[in-house]
Amino acid sequence: MTPTGYFLDHLWMIPLFPLVSAALMLFVGKRLPKIGVNVLCVGSVGLACVYALGAVSQLLAADPEHRVAQQIMFEWLTPGAMQMTGGHLVRFVADWGLLLDPLSCVMVLVVTGVGFLIHVYSVGYMAHEGGYYRFFGYMNLFMFAMLTLVLANNLLLMFVGWEGVGLCSYLLIGFYFLKKSASDAGKKAFIVNRIGDAGFLLGLLLTAVTLGTIRFTSMGLPESAGYTGILQSLQAAVDAHALTYGAPVLTLIALLLFVGAAGKSAQIPLYVWLPDAMEGPTPVSALIHAATMVTAGVYMVARMNAVYQLAPYAMDVVAVIGVVTAIFAASMALVQNDIKKVLAYSTISQLGYMFLALGVGAFSAGVFHLMTHAFFKALLFLGAGSVIHAMSGEQDIRKMGGLWDKISITSKTFVIATLAIAGIPPLAGFFSKDAILGHAFEKNIALWFVGIFTAFMTAFYMFRLFFLTFSGYSRADEHAAGHIHESPPTMTVPLMILAGLSFIGGWIGWPESLGGSDRFAKFLEPVMKGVTEAGATETAHHSWLAEYFPMLMALVIAGAGIWLAYQFYRTKRIAPELVAAKMPRVYDLLSHKYYVDEIYDALIVNRVKDLSTLFGLFDGKVIDGIGVDGAGWLARFGSTLSMWWDKWVIDGLLNFGAKFMQLLSYPIRLLQTGMFSSYAMVILIGLVVLLAYYGRHMQTLLRGVH
Amino acid sequence: MLPIGHYLFLSLALFILGVIGVITRRNVIVVLMSIELILNAVNINLVAFSRLYGDVAGQVFALFIIADAAAEAAVGLGIIIAFFRNRETVLADEMDLLKW
Numbered sequence: 001m002t003p004t005g006y007f008l009d010h011l012w013m014i015p016l017f018p019l020v021s022a023a024l025m026l027f028v029g030k031r032l033p034k035i036g037v038n039v040l041c042v043g044s045v046g047l048a049c050v051y052a053l054g055a056v057s058q059l060l061a062a063d064p065e066h067r068v069a070q071q072i073m074f075e076w077l078t079p080g081a082m083q084m085t086g087g088h089l090v091r092f093v094a095d096w097g098l099l100l101d102p103l104s105c106v107m108v109l110v111v112t113g114v115g116f117l118i119h120v121y122s123v124g125y126m127a128h129e130g131g132y133y134r135f136f137g138y139m140n141l142f143m144f145a146m147l148t149l150v151l152a153n154n155l156l157l158m159f160v161g162w163e164g165v166g167l168c169s170y171l172l173i174g175f176y177f178l179k180k181s182a183s184d185a186g187k188k189a190f191i192v193n194r195i196g197d198a199g200f201l202l203g204l205l206l207t208a209v210t211l212g213t214i215r216f217t218s219m220g221l222p223e224s225a226g227y228t229g230i231l232q233s234l235q236a237a238v239d240a241h242a243l244t245y246g247a248p249v250l251t252l253i254a255l256l257l258f259v260g261a262a263g264k265s266a267q268i269p270l271y272v273w274l275p276d277a278m279e280g281p282t283p284v285s286a287l288i289h290a291a292t293m294v295t296a297g298v299y300m301v302a303r304m305n306a307v308y309q310l311a312p313y314a315m316d317v318v319a320v321i322g323v324v325t326a327i328f329a330a331s332m333a334l335v336q337n338d339i340k341k342v343l344a345y346s347t348i349s350q351l352g353y354m355f356l357a358l359g360v361g362a363f364s365a366g367v368f369h370l371m372t373h374a375f376f377k378a379l380l381f382l383g384a385g386s387v388i389h390a391m392s393g394e395q396d397i398r399k400m401g402g403l404w405d406k407i408s409i410t411s412k413t414f415v416i417a418t419l420a421i422a423g424i425p426p427l428a429g430f431f432s433k434d435a436i437l438g439h440a441f442e443k444n445i446a447l448w449f450v451g452i453f454t455a456f457m458t459a460f461y462m463f464r465l466f467f468l469t470f471s472g473y474s475r476a477d478e479h480a481a482g483h484i485h486e487s488p489p490t491m492t493v494p495l496m497i498l499a500g501l502s503f504i505g506g507w508i509g510w511p512e513s514l515g516g517s518d519r520f521a522k523f524l525e526p527v528m529k530g531v532t533e534a535g536a537t538e539t540a541h542h543s544w545l546a547e548y549f550p551m552l553m554a555l556v557i558a559g560a561g562i563w564l565a566y567q568f569y570r571t572k573r574i575a576p577e578l579v580a581a582k583m584p585r586v587y588d589l590l591s592h593k594y595y596v597d598e599i600y601d602a603l604i605v606n607r608v609k610d611l612s613t614l615f616g617l618f619d620g621k622v623i624d625g626i627g628v629d630g631a632g633w634l635a636r637f638g639s640t641l642s643m644w645w646d647k648w649v650i651d652g653l654l655n656f657g658a659k660f661m662q663l664l665s666y667p668i669r670l671l672q673t674g675m676f677s678s679y680a681m682v683i684l685i686g687l688v689v690l691l692a693y694y695g696r697h698m699q700t701l702l703r704g705v706h
Numbered sequence: 707m708l709p710i711g712h713y714l715f716l717s718l719a720l721f722i723l724g725v726i727g728v729i730t731r732r733n734v735i736v737v738l739m740s741i742e743l744i745l746n747a748v749n750i751n752l753v754a755f756s757r758l759y760g761d762v763a764g765q766v767f768a769l770f771i772i773a774d775a776a777a778e779a780a781v782g783l784g785i786i787i788a789f790f791r792n793r794e795t796v797l798a799d800e801m802d803l804l805k806w
Contacts, residue, residue, distance in 0.1 A: 677737075677798055680728050 002220070003062035007054030008069045011098045014051045014108065015151065017044040018143035025137030034132060041136035042119045045143055049112035056105045064526055067105075070153055070220035072097035077156070082212040090212040090228050099153035099216060103527040106367055107150035107299055110374045114291045115143050117494035121382050122283040124490035125389060135175060135281065142168035146292050150299060155204045155214040155230075158300065162200065162264065165293045166193045172284040173277045185276035192273040196263015200300075203256030207307075210249050211237070216303060231306050234531045238310070245310050254307050254314030257300065258321075265297030265351045268325045272597060274348055278340040282385030285340060290347050290381050291374040298354040298370050302528070305363045309530040319359020319443070323450045326352030328594070330457040334464070335580075335590045338395050339384045342465050346421065347377055349454060353436050356451060362439035364524040368509045369436055372428035375505045376420040379498035383414035386487045386495065387469060392480045397465060402474035406484045409492045411470045413499035418466045420502040422459035423558045428506030434551050435509060435521075441550040448550065452557050459561025467569035513547045713754030720747035732797045734789075738782045745775045 021044035029037060059067050073096040082092040100108070119139060126135055145164025152158035166189075174186030207230065208214050217229035237243040243250060261267070266274035277289045288294070301308060301318065308315055326349045333345035350373050357366030388395055390407050404411045420427035423434070433455060441448040474481055486492065508523075510516025567573045580587040589595070673679075691698075720743050727740025749768040756764025790796050 675799055676801065677729050677731075684725060684729065 002066055003059045003069050005054075005058035005061070007051055008058050008100065009071075010051065011055055011069065011071050011100055011151065012073060014048045014055070014112070015144050015147035017048040017051070018140040018147070020044065022137050022140035022144060025133050025140065029133030029137055032133060037133045037136050038123050041140050042116070042123060044140060045112065045116045045119045048143065048147065049116045052108045052112040055100055056109060059100055059102075059105060064522075067102055067526060068217065068220035069100040070097060070217075071099075072153070072221070082209070090233075091226070092208065092212055094154055094156040094214060096157060097153035097215070098151040099220070100151065101217070101220075101527050102524050103299070103302060103367065104150050106371055106524070108147065110295075110371050111143070111146050111150055111292050114374050114378050114498070115146075115287060117497055118283050118287040118291070118378060118382065121286075121385070121491050121494040122281075124488045125283055125385055126281065127488075129281070131175070135172075138168055138171045138175070139284075139287070142172065142288060142293070146296070149296055153215055153217075155207060155216075158303075159197075159200060159204060162260075162296060162300075163197065165288070165296060166190065166197070166264070169193075169277070169288050169293055172288060173280040175280055175284065179279070181276075182279040185273075185279040189273035189277050192270050193263045196260045196270055196297075199256045199259025199263070201260075203253050203260060206249070206253050206256060210253065230304070231531070234306050234310070238531050243310070246312055247310065250307055251311040251314045254304070254311040255317060257304055257307075258314060258318055261297030261301050261355075262321065263297070264300075265294050265355070266325075266348045267297070267321050267352065267355060268328060271325060271329065271348050272600060275341055275344045275593070278338070278344050282340065282381060282388060285344070286378045286381030286385065289344065291378040294347060294351060295354070295370045295374065298351065298358065298366055301355070301358045302363045302367050305358075305528055306530040308358070309361070315359050315361065317359070318355050319440075319447055322352045322355025322357075322359050323440075323447050323454070324352070325349070326356060326454040327450050327457070328352075330454045330461065331590055332593050333461040334457060335587065336461075337398055339387065339397050339400075339465065339469065340381070340395055342397070342461060343377070343380050343384060346380075346458065346462065347373075349458060350377065350421070353433065353451065353454070356440055356447060357436040360436075360439045360443040360447065362436060363528045364521040365432065365435035365439055367524060368506075368520050369432035372420070372432040372502070372506050375428055375498055376417040376502040379413060379417040379495060379502050380421065382491070382495055382498065383410050383417060386410040386491055387414075389487050389491070390484050391476060392483050394476065394480050397468040399475050399477065399480070400469045401472045401476070402470070403484070404470045407486045409486060409495060413492075413495040414470070415466065416499045417502050418462045420506075421462050422562060423455055423554055424562075425555070426503075426507070428502050428504070430554075431506035431509045431511065434554055435511065437550050437554055438511075438547075452550075452553055455554055456557045456561045459558040460565045463562045463565035464569050467565060471570055513551070707757070710754055710758050713750060717747045717750040717754070720744075720750065732799055734786050734796045734798050734801070735783075737798060738779060738786070741782075742775055742779065745771055 018041075021040045024040060025032075025037065032040070055069070059069055075093050076096045077094040079092055081089045119136075122135070122139065126132055129135065142165060145161045145168055147161070149158055149161025149165060152161055170186045170190040173189050174183045176182045177186075204214060211230055211233040213228045213230060213233050215227065215229045217231045218227040219229070219231075221227040234243065259270075263270045274289060274294065278285055280289070308318070329345045329348035329352060333342050333349065336342045336345060350369070354366045354369050354373070357363070357369060386407065387400065387403065387410060390403065390410070391400060394400065416427065420429040423430045425431075437448055437451050437455070440451050474484075476484070507516075509518060509520035512518050568576050568579075592598070724740045724743035724745075724747060727743065728737050731737050731740065749771055752764040752768045752771070756762060756768075786796055789801070793800065795801075
């Protein structure tokens with residue numbers, strides 16, 4: 001039974017709502033009153049959330065094998081026929097189409113749900129900020145782009161959303177654009193993401209030429225129209241033995257796409273933008289840089305799982321990068337003193353977990369952790385925002401402390417999120433992290449070991465953050481201490497809802513080993529099947545040890561992390577300063593974030609700057625110097641020549657003619673004195689001559705009178 | 707009656723005086739006066755021959771010339787005044803506009 005219904009038919013409305021209100025904000029937002037901005041922007045995301053819920057519920061009504069709804073709005077790019085690796089020709093089309101299947105269900109619910117809560121929270125948080133409508137306009141634009149990204153039915157449309165969220169991320173990180181560090185952070189995020197995007201684009205193109213299609217699946221589309229999808233195309237190619245397990249071209253596609261994912265999801269080596277992105281307003285950090293946008297890379301890899309499953313080498317790369325990022329970022333989070341920076345490194349670390357899951361083939365576990373992480377990390381960021389709000393803008397946890405009773409809703413929700421991320425059952429983080437570590441344990445014990453050590457550090461730094469912020473006595477300066485107050489309900493209600501989700505959100509993935517039914521993995525299974533291959537390995541045998549040992553270890557290690565943080569920062573039996581002093585090199589390395597920014601500056605940024613200087617010199621000396629100035633010189637030289645010709649030849653000829661005439665006329669000119677007396681003289685002479693000549697006839701003349 | 711030669715001699719003397727005045731004097735008013743002398747020399751000639759031949763037409767012609775000389779003097783002086791207003795001079799050698 002194919003799923004149908006009003007909401008599925010109106011899937012396109014989900015991204016449209018935030019787009020319309022973003023456009024309104026752009027054009028008339030300045031003239032709207034604050035309440036109008038609130039109603040429009042929060043309302044549009046709320047509507048999108050309602051439509052998403054409706055669509056998902058209608059999709060769930062269908063049986064698991066048919067839970068795909070696909071809608072093609074219009075054919076966007078139609079370059080024509082393409083040959084597939086399978087051999088036959090296909091009509092290559094990039095649609096403007098939407099796809100709702102279990103995977104995008106999860107994403108669309110997380111994006112609209114968490115997005116809606118964060119929008120509500122922003123109403124309180126941004127109440128006293130300038131550029132209110134601009135903030136909400138960008139947030140809505142982000143929602144549109146993110147929903148386009150998760151609902152896209154092909155890689156190209158996904159790329160459109162991918163670039164859209166990158167743009168909004170840039171705009172929102174640089175929201176306080178008058179602050180140099182904020183605008184720099186925005187630029188950094190944008191540029192680092194471009195590197196990843198280049199990988200995505202190359203992967204996309206390689207997919208197109210290899211498989212002849214970029215549509216994810218043809219399921220949910222009428223068969224008669226002859227649509228093809230990546231999944232079907234891969235299956236055909238595998239059946240025809242044109243592509244096999246581990247084919248180099250598939251590995252290349254997978255690696256290129258992973259470069260894109262590493263950029264967007266802040267993995268080594270492209271993670272450097274995310275800590276700086278904390279310059280943005282806190283709701284932005286929560287929405288974009290924790291819950292939704294940074295998970296786009298995870299989503300994309302999960303979406304392309306059919307390719308990854310055929311590319312074992314790429315999978316290993318994903319897993320190793322993921323786990324190394326996880327431990328690397330966690331170690332940096334240990335010594336950060338900015339509340340948001342700790343959370344930023346924690347986000348990178350948790351994203352590393354997700355990639356570890358993807359890399360070991362546990363796609364649904366990765367998406368599961370994506371979802372639970374969205375809940376508790378959004379909650380942590382919003383809680384941090386509430387703390388910052390209470391502390392009059394202070395972000396340094398060394399200047400906090402003793403906030404437990406003063407902002408009780410924030411602190412209670414914060415502790416839930418902290419326990420969730422530390423992996424304490426029965427909170428959400430436990431289940432998702434356990435799913436990942438369990439799969440890693442089966443796959444490779446070394447990966448698991450690094451993962452579990454990261455879990456230890458996670459528990460430690462999160463409780464360090466918690467104890468420093470909320471317990472003990474207040475270290476705030478007097479001004480901030482006097483103003484400590486709980487946030488308004490628009491901020492605390494989203495906190496409470498997210499706390500609830502962080503608490504129970506993991507239950508849908510309650511593993512079978514603990515008496516649950518692992519519904520989340522089963523729900524995603526149709527999407528994660530990939531390509532069936534003859535002789536593929538069946539599900540691995542689970543020994544008792546493999547079932548419970550990782551789980552037990554995760555618990556023990558999380559407990560140990562919390563205990564250590566308690567000793568350090570609550571009872572103060574161990575002074576952190578002493579430990580730091582004992583290992584000065586290590587502490588220095590960590591507090592300087594492994595000098596990665598400096599290394600990048602030295603190796604890449606400054607080299608690019610040098611190159612720019614070189615190009616600048618080239619521009620100045622060669623283009624301007626030889627090209628432009630040379631052309632100018634040539635023109636001047638030419639015009640000098642032309643002038644010379646004009647002056648001496650053309651004018652010279654004329655002047656020569658005139659001079660010649662002047663010379664000829666010289667004797668005649670002498671006659672013209674301009675003095676009438678000389679003329680009179682001439683007349684007189686003429687008269688005398690005439691008389692002299694005719695004088696002899698005079699007598700005859702006179703005689704003639706008579 | 708005096709023989710005709712005397713009249714002709716007087717007339718010739720006046721004419722030569724007038725011509726010399728026209729050619730040599732710088733002041734245009736004097737030039738104008740010299741032209742009057744030439745005209746008077748012509749008048750004497752006309753009247754002398756009129757008497758000699760007993761024909762009154764010559765004397766009538768002389769009367770016409772006198773009227774004509776008066777008109778010429780009036781126009782000439784008008785030109786000179788207009789010129790003086792423009793150039794603040796009545797000297798002939800400064801009147802070189804004919805040669806540009």
